Amino acid sequence: MVCEFDPVMQEHLRRAKAREIQYTCKSGGAMSLIMRFVDNSENLPTVQEHWLEFLKVDDTTRLRLAIELQKALIKIDLDIDDIRGQEYDNGSNMSEKHKDVQRRVYEMNPRAFYTPCGAYSLNLALCDMVNCCSKAVSFFGVIQCIYRLFSSFTKRWKFFKDNVQGLTMKPLSQTRWESHVESVKPIMEQTAQIRDALLDLVESNEDPKVKSETESLAIHELQNFEFLFGMIIWHRLLHAVNIVSKFLQTESMDIDHAIDLLQGLFHFLKNTEKSDLLLPKMKRQKRQAK
Incomplete structure (x- = not known):
C-alpha cells in the first residue's frame, strides 16, 4: 500500500x-x-x-x-x-x-x-529483574503514583507546574523499561520541590482520600532514605541500560560492537556495588530525607 x-x-x-x-x-x-x-x-x-x-x-x-x-x-x-x-x-x-x-x-x-532482538532481550531482562523484587515493584509503584496524582486533573497538573520549575514528570512506559529513567530523573533531581508541592496539595485539597494519599507520599516516601537511595541506584542502572539499548537499535550496529556494548554493561553492573561514586549522592539524599 x-x-x-x-x-x-x-x-x-x-x-x-x-x-x-x-x-x-x-x-x-x-x-x-x-x-x-x-x-x-x-x-x-x-x-x-x-x-x-x-x-x-x-x-x-x-x-x-x-x-x-x-x-x-x-x-x-x-x-x-x-x-x-x-x-x-x-x-x-x-x-x-x-x-x-x-x-x-x-x-x-x-x-x-x-x-x-537484542534491545528487546535487554528490555525483558530488566523487566524480569524488577518483577522478581518486591521492593523494586513498590519503588516504581510510588513513582507512578506521584505522576498519576498530579496528572489526573488539569488543575493539579497546573498546580505542579506552578510549584516545580524544571523537569516535567513522565509516566512509566510499559513496553520500554529502560525508558523509566525519564520518569525517575525528574523526581530524583527535584525531590524537595515535589515534596513541598505534595504538602501544599494536602493543605489545599478537601478530599480525605486524596489528602491521605498525598501526605503518605510526601512524608513516608519522599522523606524515606531507602526510597531516596533507590532513586540513585535505579537512575544509574536505567541510564546505562538505556544508552546501550539505543545503540543496539541503530542501523549501523554490528554483532562485534553489540557484544562489546553488552559486555561493558555487564561489567558496569558488576562494579556498581563496589563503586564509591554513589557516596556523595547518598549523603545528599540522606540530608534531604532529614
Whole structure:
C-alpha cells in the first residue's frame, strides 16, 4: 500500500524483485512488517531498513502469524526463498525454538536464520529483574503514583507546574523499561520541590482520600532514605541500560560492537556495588530525607 504513493519504496521493491538486493524481514508489536536489506546497486553495499506496512492479525497463534507473514510477502511480490534472516520480539509465539513463527519460516527457507532482538532481550531482562523484587515493584509503584496524582486533573497538573520549575514528570512506559529513567530523573533531581508541592496539595485539597494519599507520599516516601537511595541506584542502572539499548537499535550496529556494548554493561553492573561514586549522592539524599 505504501509503495503506491512512495517512489523511493517503489524503487527499493523493484531492486528486491530484480535480485539487486537481499533482504531480512522483521515483525513485532502490532505485527508491523519491516524490510532490512543490503543495497548493492552502488559501488559500496549499504544496509538499509524500511517499514512496509501494519498487518491486521486477529488470531495471534503461531500458525496464523506465520500465514499472515507469508501472505504479506506474496502481496508485495517478494519471494520467501530470498529471505536471509528473520528477527522478532522474544515472545514465545514468535521465537520459541520448536513450534513458533521463526521455525515455520525456517522450514520454508533454511537460509532464513533467526536472530533475537537484542534491545528487546535487554528490555525483558530488566523487566524480569524488577518483577522478581518486591521492593523494586513498590519503588516504581510510588513513582507512578506521584505522576498519576498530579496528572489526573488539569488543575493539579497546573498546580505542579506552578510549584516545580524544571523537569516535567513522565509516566512509566510499559513496553520500554529502560525508558523509566525519564520518569525517575525528574523526581530524583527535584525531590524537595515535589515534596513541598505534595504538602501544599494536602493543605489545599478537601478530599480525605486524596489528602491521605498525598501526605503518605510526601512524608513516608519522599522523606524515606531507602526510597531516596533507590532513586540513585535505579537512575544509574536505567541510564546505562538505556544508552546501550539505543545503540543496539541503530542501523549501523554490528554483532562485534553489540557484544562489546553488552559486555561493558555487564561489567558496569558488576562494579556498581563496589563503586564509591554513589557516596556523595547518598549523603545528599540522606540530608534531604532529614
